[in-house]
Amino acid sequence: MNSQYGVGLAMGVGRLLPPKAGYRLAHRVGGFIGGLHTTGIVQAVEANQWVVGGEDLAPDELARRTRAVFRQTARGLYDLYHALGRPEDAIREKFRYTPGF
Numbered sequence: 001m002n003s004q005y006g007v008g009l010a011m012g013v014g015r016l017l018p019p020k021a022g023y024r025l026a027h028r029v030g031g032f033i034g035g036l037h038t039t040g041i042v043q044a045v046e047a048n049q050w051v052v053g054g055e056d057l058a059p060d061e062l063a064r065r066t067r068a069v070f071r072q073t074a075r076g077l078y079d080l081y082h083a084l085g086r087p088e089d090a091i092r093e094k095f096r097y098t099p100g101f
Helices: 004-016 019-034 040-052 059-083 088-094
Strands: none
Touching (some): 004 019, 004 059, 019 040, 040 059
């Protein structure tokens, strides 16, 4: 996923797909990755969500929250890759600059 080829593929897909298709794909890919419970990154997010959830989450709620983290990350990466190389106005529609933050 994080290899040169994986990132290159994600960038290419992000630049080419229109938002409706890009967000749908990001939702599916993020959900798939978030369900890979034996990987270190998913286990780290699960541990984080367990703590944030007050260490009292049902297994299905923990799984839902973990997938949501990966879906949101995939959506953000789609937005970033889709905006690269586009005019500034197109980028400003997606991203808000907050001075001092």
